[in-house]
Amino acid sequence: MYHDIADDIIKQINEQTYVDKLPSEAQLTDHYQVSRNTIRKAIDEVCQQGLLRRVKGSGYYINQITMHDAPVVNLSLGAGKAMRAVDSHLTSTVLALEDVLANQFQANHLHITIGEPLIHVLRLRQLNGQRYCIEDSYYLKTQVAQLSLADAQQSIFHAVKRDYDISVNNAENYISVTTLNDQQRQLTGIHDDHALLTLTQINYYGNNIAFNLSTTKFFNADLNLYFHSSQTFGGDSK
Amino acid sequence: MYHDIADDIIKQINEQTYVDKLPSEAQLTDHYQVSRNTIRKAIDEVCQQGLLRRVKGSGYYINQITMHDAPVVNLSLGAGKAMRAVDSHLTSTVLALEDVLANQFQANHLHITIGEPLIHVLRLRQLNGQRYCIEDSYYLKTQVAQLSLADAQQSIFHAVKRDYDISVNNAENYISVTTLNDQQRQLTGIHDDHALLTLTQINYYGNNIAFNLSTTKFFNADLNLYFHSSQTFGGDSK
DNA sequence: TTTCATTTGTCCGTATGTATC
């Protein structure tokens, strides 16, 4: 229930029903007809997504997530949700859809042994006709037995949820700067050596079983990856 | 109080008192002599740092965070804590320590008007004799009236905490790829055009007032910025 | 400066639901 309330609050923020700050807990309690604790749990969720900052004695203030004109991807929304804002406008060209065996890197990150079977998907994604990102994804075949080409052209996470009831519970995120690798150059025909902002994610579901490892390289030189960190902590920070 | 319990649980994990999983909530309730709600809030904090995975009906399992060959800065630890691991080994060369007036960019992010007085600190930081990062920081003079050269050579946040009782409560983080700007080239004598992983942070204290805007450019081409994102969410993700 | 109502932060006890084993 508090999930639904959280979703609704986020919706109100997006629709600018709430502009500068949220109504007080008392007002929200009244509005949603639930206890204060439930409201607070809902607000916790919204805060965790970096949309609010909380001020004791004052209220909840809405964060403006912008970097001037530069495009921003909010990673605090959690895996799968981060891209949703742009996801509907993205088109995907599937450059590879194949079974492979885990190498050292993949085995390390997926907590499996070398040689375990994986599905490899390489996609070039476009936004408004512009190259947006290139994404290498590896799925554990023990979890995701099969992926159709049609699914790979759309939202894979959606298909995985539909067919295997797997959705992302949490994720580890690594951000670095890289260039395209040989396979990516060959299949895209892009041969320049540009440094690309790169996001590597290990996605976990349910009991925190890693089921997916993906590396996304963004072509847009202006792109910003955003996330919010808060200090839950009272004190010191020494 | 639940902060202290969270800290203690983390300590027990680090000391391997708890190896595979945590004691049950009932046992922890008994051990710390607090209510179950308080235990759960403490555990929430530990989870948020990515140290635990929670399994309904089963228990809390300790995450084994795998190490990588590439150097990693863990930003999930929260603002101010992220750099602590390396901070003590960093030496800082202060390239600029001056009063400036806020420009458009700074005003936007610090939620102030153009022309407000700021302190600008430009530091070149080294790790084991190697260039590690270059950091531009702007402090609101209304909050931080003065910074000494000695403080700038050490930990500025520590000095700010000591002199003004200001510590970071939460932060907005933007990660992008940039190159050095003119002032940075001039003052460092570095004139190549390398793409650098760049972290822009707006730091808040008292949860509401932005007091610092800093941009850090990392020289290490292998560096990874890490953070953990969890889904608090039960369900769907549609 | 003090006072006071508002608002968020913390903690408690209890009850019920649901997943795991």
Added chain:
DNA sequence: CGATACATACGGACAAATGAA
């Protein structure tokens, strides 16, 4: 199936910060 363990929700109490009178 029953026992255990985590998830959700309610209601109440007091503390602490804010902001306006």
